Amino acid sequence: MSTPGIDARLLELLQQASNLQLFQLNSVIERMLADPRRILQVRKDLHLGQTVRFMDWRDGQMRAGKVVAMKDTQLTIQEQATRSAWTVPYTAVEPSAPGAPQPAPEPAPPPAPRAGRNDFRCGEKVAFEDKHLNTVVGVIVRINQRTASIDPGDGMTWRVGFSLLRHVVDI
Structure with a gap:
């Protein structure tokens, strides 16, 4: 069994684990991913309209999209390829490289002066x-x-x- 993007040695070790060990590991991972510090670590570098990469949980592939909404534990991303909306946890988003310049969101153009x-x-x-x-x-x-x-x-x-x-x- 080969899963793209996952180390083959790790998969081999997981295959040898018992169901109880896999369940325990899953429980620990879920708690770690729900940790507010991890969410803030990703969220502090995000803004609306930013292009990000995120993981499709169905096939493990990375996809690209724009952030269209940000909530407490999840964000909504509009995928570029299909224009479909995804609601994903912050921990499913690939964080930017540290120190990488973040393009500021484009300011809205000033309204045209009203004729008087x-x-x-x-x-x-x-x-x-x-x-x-x-x-x-x-x-x-x-x-x-x-x-x-x-x-x-x-x-x-x-x-x-x-x-x-x-x-x-x-x-």
Whole structure:
């Protein structure tokens, strides 16, 4: 019997052990893996979005994925190859090499500044989307406190909040 990634001599020794000895060994290993110090040792070097390697308990193969959630004793990893989510104990994750540089998570881009009253003038050409998501292009005919009155030239007048307007440049 050959298991990938496990020393053949260790497997041979385990084959010679009795069922009771294997059960005792399993019990000791489970307690050691549940030790909070071991969990913290792995967890301190992890962050959301980080790419890690983890062991698939079904076949013993190492897989790669991104950390998508972190809980007390387990973390959720989205596997890169299949895009499936795995919930694994922290001790199933291969820790980074000590002293290896950890890429910081990418900061979220700052939100675009919202357009305000001072960004628009009467007579400017602007565009916005109506409730049916149709683009309406018109000219500002009046600036109010919170809205601008827009004349698209079809006989209607629209009152639109400044944050919904965008400038139109004629070419």
